Amino acid sequence: MRWLVLVSMLIGFAVVGFVAMSGFVGGRSERLRPVRQQVVSLPEPRLEGPLSVEQAILRRRSRRDYRREPLSLGEVSQLLWAAQGITAPQVWTGLRTAPSAGGLYPLEVYVVVREGGVDGLEAGVYHYHPHKHELSLVAEGDLSRSLMRACVDQEWVGAAAINIVFTGVVERTRVKYGARATQYVFQESGHAAQNIYLQAEALGLGCVVIGAFYEDEVRRVLGVSGEELPVYVIPVGRPA
Ligand SMILES: Cc1cc2nc3c(=O)[nH]c(=O)nc-3n(C[C@H](O)[C@H](O)[C@H](O)COP(=O)(O)O)c2cc1C
Incomplete structure (x- = not known):
């Protein structure tokens, strides 16, 4: 027993x-x-706003001083949509808010979220998926200080609620445009970045494009391979 x-x-x-x-x-x-399973659906982008495109162009400025206040998920959604959102889903590749040579879309968009930077979103690095208009978490924790160091210690990178980072997969464009591919990737990132500038202005937010950074260090923060060329870091916050 x-x-x-x-x-x-x-x-x-x-x-x-x-x-x-x-x-x-x-x-x-x-x-x-596993980190890769954390997916965040973004609110539908708003298709009308209070500011005309002319006023947004007139007011656009590079802004580097931010209040320590979170952005809403709706604001993040709007900024990412402005950068690379799908505006013609009826076309099988899905045409986007910014033009792309041959419609090959070499740009990848990441969001580095500071601790308390976005209401309802934990600090981390997120990858934007334009077709599903959603984010997937690719690295956990507040990496904004590491990103600031990668950007030769520019303080506004560390102070911003979020940093939107563009990388380019040059090979995607090289298939059709050969030696001109890198040039096209830089040109395309300019279009997408200008959309962010104008959208930020329309939302009453401030941003600045950062071109001064160490490519390998930015790659390390994002956790991406040498296949992706970092092209812009864009801190965004509520202007002080
Ligand atoms: C390609 C490029 C790279 C830039 N890099 C930086 C940068 O690393 N840091 C920064 O604070 N501003 C940077 N800027 C922003 C410029 O300093 C800014 O656009 C310029 O002072 C004009 O001001 P505005 O944008 O308000 O008209 C960059 C702008 C461009 C177009």
């Missing part, structure tokens, strides 16, 4: 241990979840 009690106790311990280790108990399963 005694050995029966002993065996059933051992089985009980084994079951509890297995359940605990497999992450069934408490919040453990959350922490063990």
Whole structure:
């Protein structure tokens, strides 16, 4: 009889241990979840606003002083849509807000979110997916100070609520345009960045394009390979 009690106790311990280790108990399963599975759906972009395009062009300025206030997810959604959102889904490749040589779309867009930078979004590095208009978490934690160091210590990078980073996959464009590909990638990032400037102005936000950075350090912050060429870092925040 005694050995029966002993065996059933051992089985009980084994079951509890297995359940605990497999992450069934408490919040453990959350922490063990692989980073790539964290996806954030963005609110639908607004297609009308209070500021005319002429006024946005007139008021556009590079702004480097920000209040320490979070952006809303709606504002982040609007900025990303302005940069690379899909505006013609009926075309199979999906035409976007910014033009692209041959419609090959070499740009990839990332958002580095500071701790408390966006309401309802944990600090981290997110990758923007234009077709689904959603973000996926690619690195956890506040990496804005590392990004600031990568941008030769420009303080506004560390102070901004978010930094939008463009990289270019030059090979995507090279398939059709050969030696002109790198030039096209830079030109395209200018279009997308100007859209962010104008959209930020219309939202009452401030931003500045950053061209001074160490490419490899920016890559390290984003966790991307040498295939992606960092082309712009764009801090965004509420103007002081
Ligand atoms: C290609 C490029 C690179 C730039 N790099 C930086 C930079 O690294 N840091 C910065 O604070 N501003 C940078 N700027 C912003 C310029 O300083 C700014 O556009 C210029 O002072 C004119 O001001 P405005 O944009 O308000 O008209 C850059 C602008 C461009 C077009």
